[in-house]
Amino acid sequence: MDETLTALAAGADGPDPLAALRAAAELRRELDRREAVAVRRARVQGVLWTDIAGALGVSKQAVHKKYGGNRLLPGNR
Template sequence: MSEALTALAAEADDRDPLTALRAAAELRRQLDRMEVVAVRRARTQGVLRTDIANALGVSKQAVHKNYGGNRLLPGTR
């Protein structure tokens, strides 16, 4: 995965603006997926939303809004 992200980051710096835009958009999608997985892992391990918020540089309310309550925990909705 890291090699793919490295390649996308390099393409995002391409002189061709359309190549750079496509790469930046895909890089953003991949990073968003990685963030969701990391938050889910943190919540499953009992990490407090406050600590997750601090790690992400956002408010606790933003974590709750973006990752909603317990919906990321296995067996919950």
């Protein structure tokens, strides 16, 4: 885990509940961003949506809903 995630995770476990909530929200946003990047990279490399869904532990339909089907493919932005 890099320094950003480590710091956010530590903040989310901190004693101040409001600071912990802010850190947890930022951690969630950062993880969502990184997941989107990984999905995009997988699609560019030709990985099937069903395989991406399996790696994420969700249905193919859930991946399509979250990432918009093939809009992450080059030329489909």
